[in-house]
Amino acid sequence: MRPEDLPEIRHLHLFRDMAQANFESLMASSYAQIFPQGLEMIRQGDPADFLHIVLEGSVELFAQWSGRECTMAVLRPVSTFILAACIRDAPYLMSARTLERTRIILVPASDLRAMFRHDTEFAVSVINELAACYRSVVRNAKTLKLRNSRERVASYLLRQSLLAGGVASYILPVEKRLLASYLGMTPENLSRTLRLLEADGIKMDGARVIITDREKLTVLAQPDRLIDGSDEIAGQTGSGLPDR
Amino acid sequence: MRPEDLPEIRHLHLFRDMAQANFESLMASSYAQIFPQGLEMIRQGDPADFLHIVLEGSVELFAQWSGRECTMAVLRPVSTFILAACIRDAPYLMSARTLERTRIILVPASDLRAMFRHDTEFAVSVINELAACYRSVVRNAKTLKLRNSRERVASYLLRQSLLAGGVASYILPVEKRLLASYLGMTPENLSRTLRLLEADGIKMDGARVIITDREKLTVLAQPDRLIDGSDEIAGQTGSGLPDR
DNA sequence: CGAGCGGTTGAGGCATGTCAAGAGTTGTGG
DNA sequence: CCACAACTCTTGACATGCCTCAACCGCTCG
Numbered sequence: 098m099r100p101e102d103l104p105e106i107r108h109l110h111l112f113r114d115m116a117q118a119n120f121e122s123l124m125a126s127s128y129a130q131i132f133p134q135g136l137e138m139i140r141q142g143d144p145a146d147f148l149h150i151v152l153e154g155s156v157e158l159f160a161q162w163s164g165r166e167c168t169m170a171v172l173r174p175v176s177t178f179i180l181a182a183c184i185r186d187a188p189y190l191m192s193a194r195t196l197e198r199t200r201i202i203l204v205p206a207s208d209l210r211a212m213f214r215h216d217t218e219f220a221v222s223v224i225n226e227l228a229a230c231y232r233s234v235v236r237n238a239k240t241l242k243l244r245n246s247r248e249r250v251a252s253y254l255l256r257q258s259l260l261a262g263g264v265a266s267y268i269l270p271v272e273k274r275l276l277a278s279y280l281g282m283t284p285e286n287l288s289r290t291l292r293l294l295e296a297d298g299i300k301m302d303g304a305r306v307i308i309t310d311r312e313k314l315t316v317l318a319q320p321d322r323l324i325d326g327s328d329e330i331a332g333q334t335g336s337g338l339p340d341r
Numbered sequence: 342m343r344p345e346d347l348p349e350i351r352h353l354h355l356f357r358d359m360a361q362a363n364f365e366s367l368m369a370s371s372y373a374q375i376f377p378q379g380l381e382m383i384r385q386g387d388p389a390d391f392l393h394i395v396l397e398g399s400v401e402l403f404a405q406w407s408g409r410e411c412t413m414a415v416l417r418p419v420s421t422f423i424l425a426a427c428i429r430d431a432p433y434l435m436s437a438r439t440l441e442r443t444r445i446i447l448v449p450a451s452d453l454r455a456m457f458r459h460d461t462e463f464a465v466s467v468i469n470e471l472a473a474c475y476r477s478v479v480r481n482a483k484t485l486k487l488r489n490s491r492e493r494v495a496s497y498l499l500r501q502s503l504l505a506g507g508v509a510s511y512i513l514p515v516e517k518r519l520l521a522s523y524l525g526m527t528p529e530n531l532s533r534t535l536r537l538l539e540a541d542g543i544k545m546d547g548a549r550v551i552i553t554d555r556e557k558l559t560v561l562a563q564p565d566r567l568i569d570g571s572d573e574i575a576g577q578t579g580s581g582l583p584d585r
Numbered sequence: 586c587g588a589g590c591g592g593t594t595g596a597g598g599c600a601t602g603t604c605a606a607g608a609g610t611t612g613t614g615g
Numbered sequence: 616c617c618a619c620a621a622c623t624c625t626t627g628a629c630a631t632g633c634c635t636c637a638a639c640c641g642c643t644c645g
Contacts (some may be wrong), residue, residue: 141567162487163563169482181472181479190479190567213468220464224457227471228425234478235425235434238413241485242525243406246601274623281486283602288625303624319407323385323434490633518591530633532593547592 098129098202102152105175106202109150111226115212115219123212127204132195139193145182147203151175154199157275158191168278171196171271171338180226183209196275229328239324246282250290251318253280254299254306256325265311269304271338279338342373342446346396349419350446353394355470359456359463367456371448376439383437389426391447395419398443401519402435412522415440415515415582424470427453440519473572483568490526494534495562497524498543498550500569509555513548515582523582 103124106112112120129152132138139149141160149156151174158170158178169191172178182189183206213220240249253276261267269276277287291301297317298310308314347368350356356364373396376382383393385404393400395418402414402422413435416422426433427450457464484493497520505511513520521531535545541561542554552558 160483160487160567162483162565162568163492165487167483167486169479169486181475184468184472185476185572187476187572188567190476190483214461214465217458217461217464220461220468221458223468224428224464224471227468227475228428231425231471231475231478232429232431232434234475234482235413238478238482238485239404239406239411239434241482242411242413243404243409272623284624285603285626286601289601292625321406323404323432324406328429328431516591527634528592529594529635533633536593 098124098127102129102202105152106150109175109177111177111180111222112219114222115216119212119216119219123204123208126208127202129200129202131198131200134195134197134199137192137194138201139179139189139191141190141192142188145179145185145187145189146206148177148180148183148206148209149193150177150202150204152200152202155196156193156199156201157196158193159278160191166278167281168275168338171275171279173270177226180223181230184223184227186210196271232328236324236326241281243324246280246286247290247293248318249280249282250287251294251297251299251314252320252325254294254308255311255314255318255320257306258308258311259320266305266307269306273304276338342368342371346373346446349396350394353419353421355421355424355466356463358466359460363456363460363463367448367452370452371446373444373446375442375444378439378441378443381436381438382445383423383433383435385434385436386432389423389429389431389433390450392421392424392427392450392453393437394421394446394448396444396446399440400437400443400445401440402437403522404435410522411525412519412582415519415523417514421470424467425474428467428471430454440515476572480568480570485525487568490524490530491534491537492562493524493526494531495538495541495543495558496564496569498538498552499555499558499562499564501550502552502555503564510549510551513550517548520582 106124107120112123115123132154138156151172153174155174156172156178157168158172159166159168170178178193179189179191186206213223240252244252257270258264258267271279273287273291274284277284280287282290291299294314294317295301298308298312298314300307300309350368351364356367359367376398382400395416397418399418400416400422401412402416403410403412414422422437423433423435430450457467484496488496501514502508502511515523517531517535518528521528524531526534535543538558538561539545539553542552542556542558544551544553
């Protein structure tokens with residue numbers, strides 16, 4: 098691990114409040130690893146041995162069943178993932194692959210579990226992190242069950258604009274095929290939906306999104322803080338597709 | 342609160358390992374309440390003031406958006422709910438209503454938050470509980486995205502049979518209209534699907550499920566421990582529709 | 586006994602997935 | 616530097632899954 102990585106990791110809510118000595122001890126048993134693009138670094142069902150921290154690059158979390166596959170999240174620096182599996186010492190529920198060349202810090206799960214018994218501030222941080230993750234997935238489940246695909250796309254596009262500071266135009270942070278899978282639809286259907294949304298205040302130009310009528314889009318998307326909100330803290334990931 | 346309630350609560354994983362004095366202190370500031378059937382005790386968006394514990398009866402967690410509504414979970418004794426909102430001191434993401442006359446213990450969220458800073462064993466319990474809840478919702482999201490409605494129904498029916506000890510016949514633990522919403526479909530569609538499943542090893546008789554050909558049903562449902570499993574511990578809820 | 590509700594069934598329609606083909610882009614190796 | 620392969624994205628045609636609306640049955644409960 099590079100010395101310059103430590104401040105970045107330390108800055109994460111998860112590690113921000115623990116004692117310095119404990120942080121150093123945890124990092125001492127961790128190590129960095131660089132994965133090439135497209136590598137499946139975690140396979141669902143495998144035992145969870147390490148907490149992962151993305152320092153550079155990006156990672157897709159996805160799930161498989163019966164030959165089908167869907168994207169569950171995309172993670173960007175600096176963020177952690179599969180915390181829950183490490184804590185429960187249970188098999189991963191999702192697989193992970195790199196979307197580009199990616200640098201990861203691996204923190205041994207056993208050290209992690211020992212540490213929150215030892216450092217109360219760290220335990221509190223873990224609690225807060227898990228609670229935020231839980232709420233994030235609940236929001237995700239709500240959007241899947243309560244909105245149809247057109248509404249999901251509209252909310253997503255609007256939300257991204259707001260995350261970028263309310264800009265009228267921005268580049269999609271992920272490939273459309275991945276976005277489609279994240280939103281629970283096929284690439285073909287996303288493509289068609291994006292075209293149809295031109296009647297609702299959206300114009301696409303390749304990967305660029307142009308909001309031509311924010312009011313109209315808002316009427317369709319009906320953004321709701323209980324679905325599209327982000328519990329503040331989680332804003333530390335600049336990812337396009339949250340919920341770890 | 343009745344004195345005989347305490348052992349039941351104490352038996353929950355969440356409260357099992359904390360110091361006796363701390364448990365008593367937490368319970369001292371809590372109180373019991375009885376709600377009639379059909380009462381909306383929690384409205385999504387309201388601030389989370391109390392951790393809820395179901396002692397008798399049953400509770401539906403549901404979500405609303407834009408005039409639509411869906412069931413997220415049904416809870417039965419003895420189990421807790423909306424822990425995450427309490428911890429984050431954030432608004433509820435889901436509403437809750439009683440399905441029958443129900444007795445609830447209310448634990449002040451502020452006391453809860455103070456307690457896990459004070460009692461490490463309790464903090465560890467909270468961590469484990471949250472991690473289990475997180476994984477439960479992830480499983481739920483997976484089944485929604487990876488399986489079609491017929492497969493979701495088949496998995497559900499098979500899973501309930503296994504939870505009941507592999508019995509060939511059992512009574513549905515919830516109304517069909519509720520089950521439909523939980524599984525992300527309309528009541529009409531569930532009704533039709535149940536009929537069609539007679540070709541796949543299921544026979545319905547009112548609310549009774551009869552598995553006529555377990556092998557055939559299993560082929561269709563393709564049960565998967567990474568979706569249909571339950572992280573062991575969570576088995577403490579006898580509910581038909583888990584994930585808090 | 587009648588109202589209300591859950592459940593079922595049918596008809597019809599919309600939303601979404603599937604299959605296929607082609608344009609554009611990217612990356613690679615000769 | 617070019618040619619080719621592989622891949623994403625788009626579009627069209629078609630199939631089907633699922634929802635909506637409506638009617639009806641049976642049960643429960645006032």
